[in-house]
Amino acid sequence: MIRTLGLTKRFPPTGRKGIEITAVEDLALEVKQGEVFGFLGPNGAGKTTTVRMLCALIAPTGGEAWIAGHKLGPENGAIRAKVGILTETPGLYDRLDAVTNLSFFARLYGVGDVQGQVAKYLHMLGLWDQRAELVGAFSKGMRQKLAIARALLHEPPLLFLDEPTSGLDPEAAHLVRDFIEALRGEGRTIFMCTHNLDEADRLCDRIGVIKRRLIRVDTPAQLRASLYGRGVLVRLRAVAPEHVAVVQALPFVREVRQADGSLTIQLDDPEANNPRLTRALVSAGADIQFIEEVEHSLESVYFDLIAQTGEEAAT
Amino acid sequence: MSSQDRSQARDRVPGPGLSTDAAGWHRVRTVMDKEWAEIKRNRAILWMMALLPLLLVAMVLGTDYFIIRAEAKGQDTDADEMPVPEQLKHLPPVEAFLVQMNEQYMFYLFLIPMMLPVYIAAYSIVGEKQTRTLEPLLATPVTTEELLAAKAIAATVPAVLLTWLSFAVMLLGLRLVAPPSVFFYGSRPVWILAMLILSPLLAFLSVLCGVIASSRINDPRTAQQVMGIFVVPIIALSLVVLAGKIFVNVQMVLYAAGVTLLVDVAALYLAVKVFQRETILTRWK
Numbered sequence: 285m286i287r288t289l290g291l292t293k294r295f296p297p298t299g300r301k302g303i304e305i306t307a308v309e310d311l312a313l314e315v316k317q318g319e320v321f322g323f324l325g326p327n328g329a330g331k332t333t334t335v336r337m338l339c340a341l342i343a344p345t346g347g348e349a350w351i352a353g354h355k356l357g358p359e360n361g362a363i364r365a366k367v368g369i370l371t372e373t374p375g376l377y378d379r380l381d382a383v384t385n386l387s388f389f390a391r392l393y394g395v396g397d398v399q400g401q402v403a404k405y406l407h408m409l410g411l412w413d414q415r416a417e418l419v420g421a422f423s424k425g426m427r428q429k430l431a432i433a434r435a436l437l438h439e440p441p442l443l444f445l446d447e448p449t450s451g452l453d454p455e456a457a458h459l460v461r462d463f464i465e466a467l468r469g470e471g472r473t474i475f476m477c478t479h480n481l482d483e484a485d486r487l488c489d490r491i492g493v494i495k496r497r498l499i500r501v502d503t504p505a506q507l508r509a510s511l512y513g514r515g516v517l518v519r520l521r522a523v524a525p526e527h528v529a530v531v532q533a534l535p536f537v538r539e540v541r542q543a544d545g546s547l548t549i550q551l552d553d554p555e556a557n558n559p560r561l562t563r564a565l566v567s568a569g570a571d572i573q574f575i576e577e578v579e580h581s582l583e584s585v586y587f588d589l590i591a592q593t594g595e596e597a598a599t
Numbered sequence: 600m601s602s603q604d605r606s607q608a609r610d611r612v613p614g615p616g617l618s619t620d621a622a623g624w625h626r627v628r629t630v631m632d633k634e635w636a637e638i639k640r641n642r643a644i645l646w647m648m649a650l651l652p653l654l655l656v657a658m659v660l661g662t663d664y665f666i667i668r669a670e671a672k673g674q675d676t677d678a679d680e681m682p683v684p685e686q687l688k689h690l691p692p693v694e695a696f697l698v699q700m701n702e703q704y705m706f707y708l709f710l711i712p713m714m715l716p717v718y719i720a721a722y723s724i725v726g727e728k729q730t731r732t733l734e735p736l737l738a739t740p741v742t743t744e745e746l747l748a749a750k751a752i753a754a755t756v757p758a759v760l761l762t763w764l765s766f767a768v769m770l771l772g773l774r775l776v777a778p779p780s781v782f783f784y785g786s787r788p789v790w791i792l793a794m795l796i797l798s799p800l801l802a803f804l805s806v807l808c809g810v811i812a813s814s815r816i817n818d819p820r821t822a823q824q825v826m827g828i829f830v831v832p833i834i835a836l837s838l839v840v841l842a843g844k845i846f847v848n849v850q851m852v853l854y855a856a857g858v859t860l861l862v863d864v865a866a867l868y869l870a871v872k873v874f875q876r877e878t879i880l881t882r883w884k
Contacts, residue, residue: 295881339738342877361740369738375731377633379640386635393740394622418640434735511746 285352285442285473286315286338293333293347307333309497311347315490317441320464320474322488324481324586328497331477332372335444338475340364352442365393368435369444371430374427378420382411382430385419386437393438405433409463425456432463443467445476449483461487485582494591507589508580515550515578516558521571523547530568534561548578615741626741630749634723638757647718648757652711652765659704660772667777670756684846690780697777698784700846705790706837709764712802713830715758720809723750725816737876747810747874754809755802766790793852800859807866812872814882 291311297303308330313524315321325331336342338351340360349356352366377385386402390514395401409429414422428448435443448464449457464487468473478484484491485504492501500507508514518529523542531540531549536557539550552575553558565572638644670693679692687695726732736746773782812821839845872878 298882336880340882341734341737361742364738366738367738369735371738373731373732374850375733375735377637377732378730379637380633384636388633389735389739392626392736392741394625394740431735520831 285317285319286311286321286349286475288347288349290339290347291337291344291349293330293342293482294345298537306496308337308494308599310450311494311498313492313501314488315473318466318468318471320363320476320487322484322491323475323477323494324479324484324491325494326590333445333495335369335446335475335477339367339369339444340564353442355372365438366440366466367442367444368438368440370428370431370435370446370448372381372446372450375428376419376422376430376432376434379418381416381418381423382406383415385430386434389434390437393439401437401439405436409433410459422559425452428456428460432460436467440472442473442475445474445478447478448476449478449480457483472577481582481586490528491582495590495593497592497593502584504585506581507585508599513553514552515548516554516561517546517574517576517578518561518565518570518572519546519574520565521545521573527565527568527570530564531561535562537561601811610688622740623742623745626739627745627749627752630741630746631753634719634750634753635757637723637726638719638753641722644719644722648715648761652761653715655704655707656677656706656765656769656772659701659769660776662700662704663773664776666693666697666700684844686846687784694778694780697781699820701773701781701785703837705785705793705847706833708762708794709797709801710830711762711765712755712758712798713805713833715761716754716805717753717801717809717812719757719814720750720806721820723754724810724813728813733879734846737879743874743876743879744871747870750810751803754806755799758802758805759798762802763794766794789847789849789852792849793847793855796856797852797859800856800863804859804866805869807863810870810874811866814878844882 288311290311291308292306293308295305295307311330311334315442323331323334328446335341337344337356338349340351340356340363344356354362354366355441356363380385380388382549383402384408386405387398390398390401403412406415409428409432411429411433414426422430424597428451432445432448435445445464449460452460459467461483464474464476468487476488488504490501490503491507498509523545526548528540528542531537531547534557535553537549538552541548549561549563558575562572562575679696681692681696681699683692683699685688687698690698727736735745770782770786773785777785845851878884
């Protein structure tokens with residue numbers, strides 16, 4: 285659905301003392317149909333610039349991209365007709381009511397049954413009863429929902445969501461997340477920029493971390509595994525030195541840490557090796573109370589990846 | 600095919616069942632309809648649209664009416680002290696005076712196509728900047744040319760129609776309150792020609808100035824002040840007419856239209872330059 289090769293965006297210097305700014309450099313990315321792809325990065329990392337390039341809003345200064353089967357550049361019009369975008373701010377016409385706002389965009393997208401589509405999404409997002417109210421009087425959550433409806437009116441196979449739950453109360457954010465899940469169920473491809481790492485972890489099939497250059501792309505689980513390996517936490521009635529020694533001697537164990545009556549063990553292929561680990565501990569006289577998988581938060585993965593990039597840049 | 604043609608071709612995508620041109624016009628109409636729907640709900644614009652023509656027409660008719668009434672009562676109007684051009688010397692002094700006053704006021708009618716469109720365009724574009732609606736709008740298949748055209752037409756048409764309506768009401772009023780000679784001079788073909796040609800040209804210039812100014816500023820009122828620069832020559836010209844130095848003829852109107860057209864072309868070039876998708880999204884603050 286999305287394929288980029290060396291996609292780069294440099295902004296020319298502005299003003300007399302301006303300098304050229306490289307917003308995105310050498311981006312190589314592939315997003316498959318039906319995938320929910322999370323795009324993470326600090327402010328100014330190039331997320332919005334990337335989305336704008338992929339939506340054919342601004343032209344790249346280097347590289348190539350194919351969006352929904354169309355080449356970026358020669359087929360920009362076709363790309364814009366096939367993608368839906370939820371911008372960072374909802375961007376709605378406050379002096380117009382909800383129906384007029386949506387009808388306007390539906391007509392611009394060349395939707396056949398404008399009234400039908402508008403009614404469908406107003407119902408779907410729970411805004412039907414407010415359809416005749418001026419958007420200026422809408423709450424933040426209602427505005428965000430209306431902006432999502434706008435992005436979907438022309439039934440785009442590819443949807444770009446820039447901070448879809450930013451600034452929403454927990455209830456509205458929950459509703460938006462459920463809606464994204466529903467869209468995934470319809471087989472749409474979703475490219476989502478977010479600072480909400482928990483949200484990215486829950487919703488995204490794969491995650492890309494960017495800081496001007498793409499740092500890493502993988503599933504959340506693989507990102508954790510590649511950075512920290514996989515681990516198990518074994519709680520014992522009491523930890524003895526021989527327990528640690530017997531675990532360290534196992535060939536598939538990478539690291540053992542002891543704390544508060546438990547052992548945190550980094551190991552390869554836990555599904556295959558956990559039974560061998562358990563047998564070794566029992567044979568060494570350990571009383572095992574609990575065994576559980578160690579889950580690193582996506583937040584720690586993200587911070588470590590960003591920190592690594594900073595260190596690489598410094599050296 | 601030039602690079603600009605190619606860029607326009609790549610930006611165009613027809614809607615379902617529509618040819619490229621039909622889809623383009625459909626999008627222009629859609630944006631125009633939205634603009635007018637917003638104008639209808641903007642009290643500041645509606646007041647401006649109602650007050651400016653009303654004041655100008657009332658000023659012309661009121662002045663004529665009170666001078667005629669004063670003359671009829673035998674009060675001194677100083678009409679005979681007014682320097683009049685050769686073309687009006689055959690008229691009685693008060694009628695020549697009225698014609699000359701009206702000739703000056705005709706210029707003021709051009710304030711409608713000069714001030715209204717910039718007012719509307721500034722609200723339209725700066726408003727889109729303030730509400731951050733430009734990005735989702737530019738993400739649709741609408742081209743920047745279609746968007747610029749739609750905004751220009753939406754701001755120009757009401758102003759031109761109001762100018763013509765004001766001119767018609769003014770003539771009707773002159774027919775009712777002024778002597779036939781005064782009505783005759785007010786309805787000369789030269790003024791009809793000026794209203795028909797100059798009003799759209801001035802309105803278009805006003806819109807383009809609004810677009811150019813809107814790219815740099817974030818307050819509609821600042822954009823509107825820019826038009827003050829263009830109002831000065833109109834006022835100056837009207838004063839020259841009042842002083843009896845010139846008497847407007849077809850040649851002058853055509854010359855003015857030619858100059859305005861040239862300025863329009865230059866302004867269009869600048870407006871198109873600032874009104875580009877990338878510039879709007881990355882440079883407009």
